[in-house]
Amino acid sequence: MEGLSEPVLSVSGLAKRYGEREALRDVSFDVRARELVAVVGPNGAGKTTLLSIIAGVQRASAGSVSGSAGTRGGHAIGWAPQRPALYSKLSVAENLRLFAHLERVPDVEPAVARMLEQTGLGDRADEPVERLSGGNRQRVNVALGLIADPQILTLDEPTSALDPGQRARLWEFVAALAARGTPVLFSTHHVSEVRRYATRAIVLADGELLFDGPPSALVAGGAGEADFEASFLAFLHERGHG
């Protein structure tokens, strides 16, 4: 990684314990500008816990989150949880406006207008969220994560409740965001999304970081099957997490 830009986010020795159970064990990695980093792993691997700690929702039992975004606190890290966190009785614009105020965005109305434009929800700005489809709710959910113009965006399984068309539109939006310079760290258990959209993959299983590198290296490090998903499963199996 030498010669690369300074990390926007630096995770070092992160651990999380719930009583006797270890949800995360000594997880370390960096995220740099323009990267689209996928955190992938089976259910219960610790993906949501990792992203929650990075977003400031939970506290780590050990380790640290630093880097230019990490040292600026929660406002520099955008976060979109797995289930859309929106007020269904409020309109799209009202949700954006509320969180812009709470995030202490200096110019609220331009920020709201920018997010409506970026998410393509300008024509539905005054519609109550409860009337939106799952895909549009997820777009608002992501927009709320971006309202404070964060240095990095974290997305927790953003496509889990979306149909293929909605997924494609969301990834198009996320890819454009990364291309503009904002790195995106997203968790998923759809390994096909890792191969198709991620520039880098981090594999977690039982709270342990098993792999950090480009998705193509993950295939090469597996049993060598052409099928990415089969390779991923073989990879986990070889390391005792099958």
Place this chain on the structure above:
Amino acid sequence: MRWLLAKDLLILRRSRLLVGVLVVYPIAIALLIGLAISRGPGKPKVAIVDRTSPGQTVQVGSQRVPVSRYAEQLFDQVQSVRVPTRAQAVREIKSGKVLAAVVIPPNIAARLGSGLRQAQLEVLYNGNALEQSLVQSQIDAALAQANIGFSEQIQRAAAQALGALLSGRNLGALGSPDLIGLKQIPPTLHGIIARLPPGADRAALERIETFAAFAAQNLLLAKNVLSTVGQPIQVKSTLIAGRRTPLNTFAVVVAVSVSLMFVCMLLASGGVALEREEHTLARLVRGLVSRGGLLAEKALLAAGCSLLLALAMLAGIGAFVALDWSRVGLWLAALAFGAAGFAALGVAIGVLAREVRAASLLAFLLSLPLAFLALVPSGAVGAGLYDVISAISFVFPFKAALQALDAAVNDAAPSIGGSLAHLAALTVLFGALARVGLRRVD
């Protein structure tokens, strides 16, 4: 916090059903309580079947008391509806036109006059267990009053008869000689005895004189006793501790306290649970709002809304019941501390529940027994159970809020200061519990 407050007010405004319930509920309660207090049941409506013959009397010594006096006494105690037959009385009860019916039997005079058998009335009523209990107690009270009134008339007649026996009587226009009284016999005999020589006749008359004096003395005592048997014991009530609170203003305090608790706990618990249900809690507590600040905002909103509604209720009920508006400062203090206690309990419930419906149900399920337990009077249950009830009431805010408002509105005991301090302590306790419960957000 102001943005969250504005957001919650906006959501509340858009939840038309909830706002409707929150506004209509206290108004309905206020009106019901007001009407119930100002227009009490009064005299029960009772059908009376008088089967006695006109002009029937009860003979008491030489006196006669018309049986119709009993019916008159009974009519004074109830809202009477005269019906000719028992069958029609039954129909009136079944149709709900009257609460009950009283049948005065034709042999009532004979039984009263015999002095051997009690006269019997037949009382007919209908309804479920609660209605039966209510009707029976009302009818029993009315009959008891009528019995007292009638027995006073019998007593008066008996007293007149005894008076005639003691003091004699002028038989009047018939030209008959006056009837000598028992009291007049000893002095009359004494004069006669003084003129007689000693001997057997004089000794016999002296014995009769002694008996007459003894009989007069005891008959006088019997007359006095007769005046006390009608109501042998009079009751004088003394309140040992505390100030007397009129039932109607206490009912006002109960109604307002119950409404304050319901509205405040439902809003506070629902407000916190809504953040979980919408999954926004995690988004908020990641540095946008402190957990304590979030709970304080929900509690403030719930307390503010419920306080306004409680004040509106007091104003509404004030149209029916005279309230001392010069104490409005104390009302506000009591309502504010009470609302704070309920709001703290409400947010603690909201933290426990993950959905608004579950939170509302929990708040409702907790409120009802709390209100019920706080109103259980000492002596109504066993001492041990009452101690348990008192302990439960002590650790929840309803009883303290009720006592604070009763002291504020009615100047009742215990003093408002102690109740406010109690409420403040409970607010801190439940607030702290809610804060601990909110530590883990998933």
